[in-house]
Amino acid sequence: MNDTPGWASPGSTPSDGREPADSGGARSPEQPHQGGAQQPEPPSKWSKEQPPPGQWSAPAPHGPGQTPPPPPPGPGWGGHHPGGPGGHGGQGGGHGGWGAPGGWGTPWGGPPPAAKPGVIPLRPLGVGEILDGAVSTMRTYWRTVLGISLTVAVVTEIAVILLQGFVLDGTADTEALNDPNATLDELTQAMGTAMLGSAVVLLISLLGTIVATALLTSVTSRAVLGKPVTTAEAWREARPRLLKLLGLTLLLPLIAGAIVFVGVLPGLIVALIGEAEAGAGLAVLGGLAAFIVAIWLMIRFSLASPALMLEKQGVLKAMSRSVKLVRGSWWRVLGIQLLAAIIANIVASIIVIPFTFIAAALSGDGISGFLNNTTGDYGWTFLVVSGIGSVIGSMLTFPITAGVTVLLYVDQRIRREALDLELGRAAGLQGYGTHTPGATPGG
Structure with missing residues (x-):
């Protein structure tokens, strides 16, 4: 299967089942002309790649009694899908259209635009179209999308x-972090308390992100087909997959952490033996190399979440599907995911930072105390006001990150597995992809 699908040629297959190359071309000189006076023959300088005006089939002579195939509709037709023969699957040539030698299709102005039943056109997508599709999903189905995001946030x-x-x-447990006279035991206890608190907060946030991602994956997949979905419907579809999605979300960081630990471990062993400087240098080099390997693996697994949700796969099978879809497009997937993360963080920062300063001004020692204080004890006013900013930021960033991941998954399947044919049929587009022989792989 080719990674980048082609365009199908227009024109219909003749009713007798012959290929277009066997059907009508220029009239044979021996064939009498129907309807009166003899017409002048075409100029002898016509090339085989450029038939006389009005002919749509290949310039090959046809036998007696055969009728040339009817011409296809004019510009703007939408009956044939650009994934037919000669398209995604690299099947046989088209029926004398855009893909035919000599550029016969130039009078049409190129292939017609791809069908767009929902938020994206059914063809391989560009980076801007993926980002626009995520925003369009949020804008078109804002009640469901923002309702889910707001509730979870x-x-x-x-x-x-x-x-x-x-x-x-x-805060007494963490004050030792700011005390230059604190003992090692006090610092260790304070650091453990701070890390435990951060881990619990991170776990709660992670659970919320998993629920939002699961629900928004269902909404975005329907938005591709132009079909709305309610919050209740999205929940019914996502609920059976939540535990597996949680397992996947926890497994990926554990894999990355294990890889980094293995990279740092030789340096730690050398340092414990007694070579502190050599061990530190080896640990830095090993950690850097392991970090690169971890990033490489995480991008290869980055499409596992939509594969798990939309294909009803298990955790390991979803990871395997992600590896298959990302293969050959690693840099492209990295760039799109990184761009989406940057945009989401910028949007969140624009909202969260002002609320944080407002919360600091309304509590404690004001903004100056907020800038100098590292204990995190600002009272309920600070927690509530800053929490409002976090809710608004999460409400806007959840749809962007989830939508981009789902649309990137759809784009990779269109490129590799002609998923657009299945999507066209699921959207109810008549005749969409019906001329492609066989079943769609991965459909």
Whole structure:
């Protein structure tokens, strides 16, 4: 299967089942002309690649009694899908159209635009189209998308605020981090407390992200077909996959962490033996190499989440599917994912940072105390106001990150597996991809 599908040629197959090369071309000189006076024959300088005006089939002579195939519709027709013969699967040549030798299709002005039943056209996508598709999903189905994002963000942030306000409010345990006279035991205890609190907050945020991603994956997949989905429908579709999605989301960081640990381990062993400087240098080099390997693997697994949700796959099978889809497009997937992450973080920062400064101004020692304080004890006012900013930021960033990942997955399947044919049929486009023989791989 070719990575980049082609365009199908227009024209219909003759009713007798013959290939267009066997059907009508220029009339034979011996064949009498129908309807009166003899017409002058075409100029002898016509090339075989450029038939006389009005003919659509290949310039090959046809036998007696055969009728040339009917001409296809004029410009703007949409009956044939650009994934037919000669298209995605690299099947046989077209029926005397855009792909025929000599450029016969130039009077049409090129292939017609791809069908667009939903937020993206059904063809390989550019970077801008993927980003625009994610934004269009949020704009077109804003009630469902923003409703899901807002609900998840509010529940998650309330849990985080309550945890920070009641459980992690013991700042005495972390004051040793700012005390230059603190003992090693005090510093270790303070660091452990801070890390435990951060880990719990991160886990709560991760759970919220998983739920939002699962629900928004269902919404975006329907948006590709132009079909709306309610929050209740999205929940019914996503609920059976949540535990597997949680396992996948936890497994990927563990794999990355294990790789980095293995890279640093030789340096740590050398340092423990007694060669501190050599061990430190070896640990840095090993950690850097392991970090690069971890990034490489994480990008290869980056499409596992939509594969798990939309193909109803298990965790390991979804990871395998992601590796297959990313193969040969690693740099492209990295660039699009990185661009989406940068955009999402910029949007979140524009919203969260002002709320944080407002929260600091309304509590404690003001903005100056906020800039100089590292304990994180600002009271309920700070937690609530800054939490409002976090909710708004998450409400806008969830749809961007989830939407880009799903649309990137769809784009890779269109390029590798002609998924656009299946999508066209699922969207109810008549005759879409019906001229492609066989089943669509991976459909």
